[in-house]
Amino acid sequence: MKSLCSILFFSFLAFSVNAQSVSTAYNQALADSLGADEYGMKPYVLVILKTGSSKLNDQNKVSELFRGHLNNIGKLAEEGKLVVAGPLGKNEKNYRGIFIFNTKTIEEAKDMLQTDPAIKEKLLDAELYEWYGSAALPMYLPAHTKIEKIRP
Template identity: 55%
Template sequence: MKHLSFSLILFFCASLSFAQHKNFDKKLADSLSADKYGMRPYVIVMLKTGPNKIEDKQKMASLMRGHLDNIGKLAKEGKLSVAGPFFDKNNRDYRGMFIFNVKTTEEADALVKSDPAVAAGVFSYESFKWYGSAALPMYLRYHDKISQENP
């Protein structure tokens, strides 16, 4: 009886794993550059407090407006999948994070350097290769439908 119960559980689990692939959409997977696991490489960039502190409030406001505009531009171009600030200070001076839809840290570094706040030294950064769901960029399609205002 124990063997029969174990066999039924094993069969059930195996059938669930096969069912997960039932909805596989090859066209969508290919359009997102997904591998056989539905994953792909990205580059995560951690923005950190930079070496320069800008005291002029108008200059700082202009740099931050440029920072936000650059984020929007890179997202529209499909280069940036995720961006956002951290709520709290931390012991590594991390201020925010980008997930770039690129394969190399060199590509991501070039994109980060197009940010006026990075160029002015308000932010510095660290880049890391990362492996995540190929569907990640799709969430941006829905963001505009749920946000009432732009920053």
């Protein structure tokens, strides 16, 4: 019985090793330039933006801060620090949007958030999480500029 279990175990192990294969489309130079690991993935920081604690009544000031927020998104994206940003629909958790920062550390992402006037003024608060995703994620931004008719 013990030898049967050993045979089954080693057969399973051999099968699982052979189940993985190297992609024929693999591009080492591209993977290296994007910081990809062997799975084509890398760490990022995911930020969930939510309604902040500030209660400004001056709508001109609020508009100015959100214009600065959008301008900052553009600046961080151009610098390659921000690879995804976008609003969320209405929800009961007061989540407003997401960012995915092209950094491995939450500390560095916190520093980047401090360049956002809406966050600095507490109109928006942020929850930060380590996230593991495709290293090719930043490649969609150049394509987006080709389909974006109106820039916010």
